[in-house]
Amino acid sequence: MSRNLFKAKQYATSKVYRSRPQELKGSEEEKPNVPQGIMTKCSGCGNVIYTKLLMKNYKMCECGFYFKVSANERLAMILDENTFVEIDPQLTTRDPLNFPGYGDKLIKTQTQTGLVDGLVTGKGLIFGLPTYIGVMDASFFMGSMGTAIGEKLARMFEKATEEHLPVIVYTASGGARMQEGIFSLMQMVKVSAAVAKHSEAGLLYITVLTNPTTGGVTASFAMLGDIILAEPGALIGFAGPRVIEQTIGQKLPEGFQRSEFLLEHGFVDKIVTRDKQKDTIGLLIKLHYKEEERIVWT
Amino acid sequence: MDLTPWEKVKLARMPIRPTGLDYIEWIFKGFVELHGDRLYSEDRAIVGGLAFFDDIPVTIIAQQKGRNTKENIARNFSMPHPEGYRKALRLMKQAEKFSRPVICFIDTPGAFCGIGAEERGQGEAIATNLAEMMMLRTPIISVVISEGGSGGALALGVADKVYMLEHAIYSILSPEGFASILYKDSTKAESAANDMKLTAQDLYKFGVIDNIIPEPLGGAHNDFEFVTGKVRDVISSDLKELMSLSIDEMLESRYKKFRNM
Ligand SMILES: [Zn+2]
Numbered sequence: 001m002s003r004n005l006f007k008a009k010q011y012a013t014s015k016v017y018r019s020r021p022q023e024l025k026g027s028e029e030e031k032p033n034v035p036q037g038i039m040t041k042c043s044g045c046g047n048v049i050y051t052k053l054l055m056k057n058y059k060m061c062e063c064g065f066y067f068k069v070s071a072n073e074r075l076a077m078i079l080d081e082n083t084f085v086e087i088d089p090q091l092t093t094r095d096p097l098n099f100p101g102y103g104d105k106l107i108k109t110q111t112q113t114g115l116v117d118g119l120v121t122g123k124g125l126i127f128g129l130p131t132y133i134g135v136m137d138a139s140f141f142m143g144s145m146g147t148a149i150g151e152k153l154a155r156m157f158e159k160a161t162e163e164h165l166p167v168i169v170y171t172a173s174g175g176a177r178m179q180e181g182i183f184s185l186m187q188m189v190k191v192s193a194a195v196a197k198h199s200e201a202g203l204l205y206i207t208v209l210t211n212p213t214t215g216g217v218t219a220s221f222a223m224l225g226d227i228i229l230a231e232p233g234a235l236i237g238f239a240g241p242r243v244i245e246q247t248i249g250q251k252l253p254e255g256f257q258r259s260e261f262l263l264e265h266g267f268v269d270k271i272v273t274r275d276k277q278k279d280t281i282g283l284l285i286k287l288h289y290k291e292e293e294r295i296v297w298t
Numbered sequence: 299m300d301l302t303p304w305e306k307v308k309l310a311r312m313p314i315r316p317t318g319l320d321y322i323e324w325i326f327k328g329f330v331e332l333h334g335d336r337l338y339s340e341d342r343a344i345v346g347g348l349a350f351f352d353d354i355p356v357t358i359i360a361q362q363k364g365r366n367t368k369e370n371i372a373r374n375f376s377m378p379h380p381e382g383y384r385k386a387l388r389l390m391k392q393a394e395k396f397s398r399p400v401i402c403f404i405d406t407p408g409a410f411c412g413i414g415a416e417e418r419g420q421g422e423a424i425a426t427n428l429a430e431m432m433m434l435r436t437p438i439i440s441v442v443i444s445e446g447g448s449g450g451a452l453a454l455g456v457a458d459k460v461y462m463l464e465h466a467i468y469s470i471l472s473p474e475g476f477a478s479i480l481y482k483d484s485t486k487a488e489s490a491a492n493d494m495k496l497t498a499q500d501l502y503k504f505g506v507i508d509n510i511i512p513e514p515l516g517g518a519h520n521d522f523e524f525v526t527g528k529v530r531d532v533i534s535s536d537l538k539e540l541m542s543l544s545i546d547e548m549l550e551s552r553y554k555k556f557r558n559m
Contacts, residue, residue: 096504097495147559154557176470178480181494182506185470186559188449189456192428193556200433216470218421219409219449224429238421238449239411243475247411257416267419 040067058274066211066231066274071120071137074170078133078278079124086122088155093117093148093180102179115140117148118173121156123165127282129289131168132160138172138212145217146177150187153221157194166204166285171222175215175240188220195224204288206281209236209259209268223267227284229277230259230268301465303491310444310467311407314519318345318360318403321443324526325533326351326358334385338418341382343374343406346389351401351533357393359386359454360403363444376445377410380423383453387427394436399537402440402454407472409450424453431456432556437540437548439533441511442466442498443518458552459536460506462498463525464513468506469496506559 040051044065058077059067069077075084092110095102110116118140123132134156136143153169160167176184198205207225211234218238222228230236237257245252255261262268272280301309309315322329326349334340345362348355361378364370386402393400409420431438440457446468462468470476473491478484495501498510511528514521540548 097493100493178470178476181470182468182496182501182504183559185448185452186506186556188425188452189428189432189556190559192425193432193456193553196429196432197553199429216449219424219453220428221425223419223422223425237416238409238424239416244411244413244416248413252413256413265417265419267422 042067060274064233066233068138069210069274070139071115071135074135075120075122075124075133077274078168078281079126080128083125084122084133085124086120087159088121088152090116091148091152093146093177095180096147096183097179097181099179099181105179109140113137113139117141117146117152118143119149119152121152123159126278126285129282129285131166131285132156133168133170135170136172136217138174141177142174143172143212143217144174144177144184145187146180146184147187149177150184150190153187153191154194157191157198160203161194161198161201164201164203166206166288167198168206168208168281169221169225170208170210171213171217172210173213173215173217173222175217185216188216191221192224195221199224199226204285206284208272208277208281209262210234212236214238214240228267228269229272229280230262230270232259232271232273234259236262236268303467303494303497304473304488306465306497307467307473307487307491309465309517312517312519313363313365315444316518316522316525317365318362318405318443320522321403321441321526321529322347322349322358322360324522325530326356329358332389335381335388337384338381341374341379341385342372343376343378343410344382344386346385348398351399351537354537355396355398357389357398357400358403359389359400361406361451361454363405374410376406377408378406378450378453379410379412379415380418380420383409383423383427386454387423387430390431390434390436390438394434397436399437399439399540400434400457401533402438402457404440404442404446404451404454404468405444406447406450407445408447409453424449427453428456432552433549435545435549437537438552439536439540441529441532442468442507447472456552456556458540458548458555459508459532461509461511461529461532462501462507463511463518464498465517466498467496468498468501469494 039048041048042061042065044061045063059069119136121134205225206227207222209230213222213236259271329349331347346359361376362373363376364373390400438457439459440455442462444466473487474484477486477490501507502510514524518525
């Protein structure tokens, strides 16, 4: 009975999902929003939502709140069904600083999340057109970039350059993997270098910035896309808001460092809601597609 | 005398330590400073310009700390805004056009964190420098003279040859910031400095830098002639080596160097 009642007020298909930065504000506090069980509570509006419907609706609540999306869920939303082929699924960090406690924490996080590190890379089809795609997963060490992520991205860009394919990267990152120190910093160069070579070959690179995209990821491959898309209301910046507040000793204005703010300041091409991302990316790939460069897709 | 990592952090930050402009004055002749990014403003945290190294025209880019509080305020404590990085890139592209080598002196606690810096795309500015420096068709030599703080240092650090002075540090974040993130306690900076592996000796061992430039006992300020002589030797032999390569060979080895990290 309660289920029917609930259904009645859920998801009309014509809803417009506007971003509401005020209501999204709490989302950076890393509350677990991963839908579990039959019902899921939205931390944007407090409503309880039928999980199946939430999944169908790209994990967007009608209040404008965006639930976190895992790398696998993201791939399912973007790629044609059963076309994804992962590369380097087992690639992991060698803990280059031999940092105290890091090895144990890695194993624990790998067990908890089922991920090897915070990025999945591979190849797939979007409306029948081949592309490489990398998706960061913020549930792994807050999506921080270490050597595993840097290496996987560099390899993906190198493969895409060889095969004349576009690259799509979904960013979600709290910044650098502190435990990998200077090596984490150097991944910014390594990945930017591979992006530059891909670009030099005349190939398309699209980034989609999701909540949150900060630090070394922003200051490298996130901002190097030929086309930079963003999800509504995502926190995007170099320095984190708390660090800035501490540095300047004042409160930050409403909506600061959100997608809409970046669009306003000229650093994002377009804000695209989740339900429209596949269409938009598919169209962009089609607009850059060259028949003569087509490689045989196996 | 072996200094601990934390002692090196303190030494690297000492106001008495020679700054970018000191190196420019001692090593090069006929320095002409060039200002502005042509887009928004002049950023005095980064000094750029042209000079002769022996008889070779070069482009010099240096992050500049002040020698006193007043200067430091004018230089924003050597924490550049996006326009500083964009000025650096403008001068590097100019160097490429005129086939001049680029010499960078790195000395910053980090890129500035503030409202304007974010509004004007600090992340974009740094990212663009990383990609552009990788493809720049002229030799680049970078020397971390004191503090190499995070992406703000890296944006001048994509080079064919990267050096650190013996007591310089180069890290992902300040030890204070690192301690506050990882240990939730910024007073644990000293132990963070140990764990972070931020000394020239660590980075040389890791293969992140090409070599260490020695300093006199007590640090660079005790015998600046000695230090500048060493820096001069390094630039001189590197320029000979890099200018003997074809540009494509040089770019290939620049790519490989960072690709292997
Ligand atoms: Zn809601």
